[in-house]
Amino acid sequence: CELIENYPRNNAPKLGRTDGTFITTTTFDLLTTALGTATLDDGTPMAAAQAMRLACEARIIPVVLGGNGEVLHQGRARRRFTAAQTYALHARDKSCTAKGCDWPPGLCHAHHDTLFSQGGLTDIEDGRLLCPHHHARAHDPAYEMKVHADNKVTFHRRT
Template identity: 45%
Template structure:
């Protein structure tokens, strides 16, 4: 069943080889009750959305991120995509997903900076990441 039919309740799915059919709503309910994890496939049946099944972005996801982001997503950085690493915007440790919506490419320097407690960051409307150095008084209070 394709994803649009599943979302629109238009399709039917077969259970096994006996020909019994279920509706898209029944398929979604069964998947939810069974704790099945949906995957999003590209045109060549490559998985782009790994949900919580894997923490590190696999090569196919890196390719998709490189096509989308083109370079490091830190503001004022133009390191080419080939030199970047995939970063979870919502950390994996806090339930973040390994999917394209939750990941951006950052060069190794900016990837270290996004994890550095001396910096805050915000995501700009164009998807880029803006870093600001934290106030030393704020850092002293946290210590």
């Protein structure tokens, strides 16, 4: 995931005049709960939680199809935090916001507190910095993330 998220887009190989694109198919329930399996466009299965983690840093255009495959609704594509928003998160958070983690802001990801797939907004009030380890934990359905009054988070295994 880390390689895909950080590979320079202008260096991505092109095929048919398009850059490398991550295409996965899953149900809305799987995408919003991160439980189960998503399927890559070549048929390879992928954990829904991993697909959500990749989607967190991707340009996502959700499409709702009808029974005959016709497009019924095409959603918003702006999911990533802008550079200005990310710099504001760097200034506010100063490091990974997981309690006890001191990863510097330049190595952290901008994360939506309310998942984008569940209506979260791409704004600094709903965002935070998380290092790659804690960002993966935030998308792992086995863990619950709790935000504390000091804007730090802790993770607890769900029972």
